[in-house]
Amino acid sequence: MGVVQDVAKKADVSIATVSKVINNTGRMREPTRQRVLNTIKQLNFHPSVMASALTGKRTKILGLLVQDISNPLFSEMARAIEDRAHEQGMNVMMCSTDNNAEKEKKYLELLKRKQVDGFIIGSSFHDKNVIKELIDHKIPLVLLTQNDSSLDVSKVSVDDFKGGYDAASHLFFNGHHKIGIIAQHAHSSSLRIKGYRAAHEVYEVECKKEYIYRTTASISNGKAYVEKLFSQKATALPTAIFACNEQLAIGVIQGAKEKGLEIPKDLSVVGFDNTILATTTVPGLTTVSQPIEMIGKKVVDVLIQEIEEGKSLKERILYTPELIVRGTTSVLKESIKDISS
């Protein structure tokens, strides 16, 4: 794999001509073009991305920041992003921030130095100034999975509010009145909680503060929530729980089982995301589905468009979530009695 000079020499042209052939610019006689093309193939020559980036061209590298790539939602999202990026000849660098302010800053800095063409940010930033700096420097970025209105940039996400509303409505519809919610420390979760609250209003049920719990996404935190909740006095216990993430949902399920509760008989559970985790529980998890592939593909498309146009489109793309009813929710027994009596 040689350099331009090798090709130029072998094809008996100047490096400028070689460059023109590669970039399909300028004009030249067809035989010359063919000769160069052949030589390029013979030498298996590929222009160095680094060298061309140096002259202001793109690096064809995208930076992807997520909370944790080992979280199924993000790994599935990453897969969709990667596929789309590769289709466009771009590579993706991934960074897991752990929702940690220092890492967020550090990784952004690291990627900036590598001249990435743009950022996909799927991690809620503590220090919004870091993001604003990117905007000031005209570095394209698209927010993934976080429809944060305080930042005036493009964002692609699911309609979290509607998702929360649908999840709670489904439970109300099944006769539940006491619905717990366990959410993450993320803007998306705030919106889901708002949807959950809105459903309470529609169904004219008071929304109890002590049912709302925010934490970081992990199975053990889901367990801990149930643990805590079901240590209260029996009258106030919820009959259903909406977990804003599937790791939390699984924790809730496991915690409930440990407490001797049967699912869905004694406790209904709704999750969010519809990753592989939702299909592996028994019974299958009723969950609010995000169109992960579509979101991943779209976020890349928007970003690439911004890179090419050199300015932020400030699009705000919302996908509609879909409630997928599996086995972890059921009609509340008491409510059946209510109806039959």
Added chain:
Amino acid sequence: MGVVQDVAKKADVSIATVSKVINNTGRMREPTRQRVLNTIKQLNFHPSVMASALTGKRTKILGLLVQDISNPLFSEMARAIEDRAHEQGMNVMMCSTDNNAEKEKKYLELLKRKQVDGFIIGSSFHDKNVIKELIDHKIPLVLLTQNDSSLDVSKVSVDDFKGGYDAASHLFFNGHHKIGIIAQHAHSSSLRIKGYRAAHEVYEVECKKEYIYRTTASISNGKAYVEKLFSQKATALPTAIFACNEQLAIGVIQGAKEKGLEIPKDLSVVGFDNTILATTTVPGLTTVSQPIEMIGKKVVDVLIQEIEEGKSLKERILYTPELIVRGTTSVLKESIKDISS
């Protein structure tokens, strides 16, 4: 964020001096060094990785090729790799090959053009010549999760043979004689099958060909296997299945349930990997655990060492798997009768 020239001008030195300060080479008076250092901080200057890569320096980019980043084993592995790489100031570019020869080649080419410092290859390559080419070009690479002896390069993996042996032994120990195995089209799976076979020899049980099934890792393929297996005549049915991957294991469990089999009463299941999936099933999946974090960390360390030394260490690092007994395996009832009678 300026360039060297800006720093040089502001600090009233030449760019060479700035460079020397950055790289800690050459010598100069302490006040000069401090002045440059301060200016660098003031201007928030960071040398362009691209420009320095152009002069033969490292890009500090690692290429990671796996079958599928959305597979929990790989996403968890990726996380460990990423963390270690970041500790060393390096970034990771990920590529999911889908075990597809064309993608393997294409991605490798794409990454080579980006001058990655080295490769971590966690995907079994169809065309080994592509790998050999890398070796010829002296591009450092380490094989992850594939202890393929036909390639003379460094590799980090779990002891697949022992894992297969342990899984089968555990089942034999519990009185099972008819043990099915569902494996992937991967070298690691071949080794696990060998271990499974070795256990058969030790326990003096014939190893039936029709129990061995190879496919690609997915829940549906696991289901299909059970479907197929339990459509045979009843006498030959296995009482236990060893799935070489957790998606397959989950498929087996789901397929068995659909067939009306209770787990572990009617069918014992052992998985492999010990990812998040193993903890989400009910009952929990008995599985062969890989030390994912250790492997991820090690593979980065070996690769970085090779990059720095400029040659392959040709190390072959094997971690010992650990059988984790959860709820999907139990003593075969018939065997209890055998003993008691």
Added chain:
DNA sequence: TTGTACGCGTTATCAG
């Protein structure tokens, strides 16, 4: 079509 300056940092060489 070709010559050549340019972009950015590195490093060998040379002057002070």
Added chain:
DNA sequence: CTGATAACGCGTACAA
């Protein structure tokens, strides 16, 4: 011994 000058690496783009 300190610090500056200049060539280099690779591809791009404009002037010739």
